[in-house]
Amino acid sequence: MLTDSALEQLRQAIDHIDIELLNLLAKRSQYCNQVGEHKVSANLQTRDLDREKDLIQKKITLGKQLGLNEFFVHQLFDLIIEQSVKHQYQMKIKAKNPDKPRVAYLGDQGSYSHQALNKYFSQRSSAPAPFAYKTFKDILTSVQDNTMDIGILPIENTTSGAILEVYDLLQGSGIHIIGEEILEIRHCLVGHKHSHNQITTVLGHPQAITQCNDLIQSNSNWTIEYCASSADALEQVIKRNESGVVAVANEFAAELYQLDVIKSNTANNRNNFTRFIVIGKQPDHIPEEVPCKVSIVFATRQNPGALADVLNELKQQSIVLTKLQSRPVPEKPWEELFYADLEGHLHDPKLKQAIKNSEEHCQYLKVLGCYPNCQLEKPTL
Numbered sequence: 001m002l003t004d005s006a007l008e009q010l011r012q013a014i015d016h017i018d019i020e021l022l023n024l025l026a027k028r029s030q031y032c033n034q035v036g037e038h039k040v041s042a043n044l045q046t047r048d049l050d051r052e053k054d055l056i057q058k059k060i061t062l063g064k065q066l067g068l069n070e071f072f073v074h075q076l077f078d079l080i081i082e083q084s085v086k087h088q089y090q091m092k093i094k095a096k097n098p099d100k101p102r103v104a105y106l107g108d109q110g111s112y113s114h115q116a117l118n119k120y121f122s123q124r125s126s127a128p129a130p131f132a133y134k135t136f137k138d139i140l141t142s143v144q145d146n147t148m149d150i151g152i153l154p155i156e157n158t159t160s161g162a163i164l165e166v167y168d169l170l171q172g173s174g175i176h177i178i179g180e181e182i183l184e185i186r187h188c189l190v191g192h193k194h195s196h197n198q199i200t201t202v203l204g205h206p207q208a209i210t211q212c213n214d215l216i217q218s219n220s221n222w223t224i225e226y227c228a229s230s231a232d233a234l235e236q237v238i239k240r241n242e243s244g245v246v247a248v249a250n251e252f253a254a255e256l257y258q259l260d261v262i263k264s265n266t267a268n269n270r271n272n273f274t275r276f277i278v279i280g281k282q283p284d285h286i287p288e289e290v291p292c293k294v295s296i297v298f299a300t301r302q303n304p305g306a307l308a309d310v311l312n313e314l315k316q317q318s319i320v321l322t323k324l325q326s327r328p329v330p331e332k333p334w335e336e337l338f339y340a341d342l343e344g345h346l347h348d349p350k351l352k353q354a355i356k357n358s359e360e361h362c363q364y365l366k367v368l369g370c371y372p373n374c375q376l377e378k379p380t381l
Helices: 004-042 049-065 070-092 112-121 136-144 164-170 206-211 213-217 230-240 251-256 306-316 349-359
Strands: 102-106 129-133 150-157 176-184 188-191 201-204 223-226 245-249 260-263 273-280 292-300 321-328 336-343 362-372
Touching: 004 070, 049 070, 070 362, 102 112, 102 136, 112 129, 112 150, 112 176, 112 273, 129 136, 136 150, 136 164, 136 273, 150 164, 150 206, 164 321, 188 230, 188 251, 201 206, 201 230, 206 213, 206 223, 206 245, 230 245, 230 251, 251 260, 292 306, 292 349, 306 336, 306 349, 349 362
Parallel strands: 102 129, 102 150, 176 362, 201 223, 201 245
Antiparallel strands: 150 273, 176 273, 188 245, 188 260, 292 336, 292 362, 321 336
């Protein structure tokens, strides 16, 4: 058994190794950036999946020789390579926004939208100037009137589904979707230390409350109060300073607001992810080599099988449909608008043909945006 002194020495040694790892990762990133700059100037392809596959396989073999778990090494280098590839893709994208874009997001510091914003810009050389807004509509309006350069909005969640208000706001807005980000959601109940004894009131955004329904419904004595955002719920917990009042938030926010995690892992589904869209007034120029999505909105003709006809046009061109969402057409009872996300670049001949053919079955079809797919293909070993 180790003495306290020996244990402390080991921990200090581990801390020094962690610092060395970070320094090495930073140096690796610098070299990768230089490679990326060369690819841009020489007009070379960003990605070589065969080379990535060979690189990962060699690292796994070396890792085994060093006594490291194969799965761990594979995951580690998948992540390292993905970060490098995404950053190199960004070097080739001609963004229409300034080097320090003003970015509108929902809530305040610590909200999931704020975390998604930070994650999105972690791949970019530009540093955002974040501005908090209270509603989805305020975010969209701020981009429309040029108060903000960019807005970030949650669009769907793997547990609670589509965020319909955002879809409705996109209709006729004149706004372009210029990016996306996916954030893992890890809900917990956050409050003052003395709330550990008994929870009486749960505050949270409606989507967050819905995603924790199983726990909430099993505690029927709890009072539920809806807030504009998770950050707003946290601010109310601080302001009230009452025993038993907690907010649905996350560990990052709890630390930021100097509150305690009263109960962890409160979501119905542990695999809980929210997809965010990034909106701007002007589309970015995306090179065709960058893996993209195209979002469209359309209204079919009022003919039998019109929607099936549109979907068949996509099938005929081998276009992958990743999302289809219907919404009522305002002031036209029983008519529907359809929002669809398609894999591919807007300039890809097959995708262009699919959209052109689909227009024949539609009263209306509009492209909302062509933007980088945040989920990259991984090399198959």
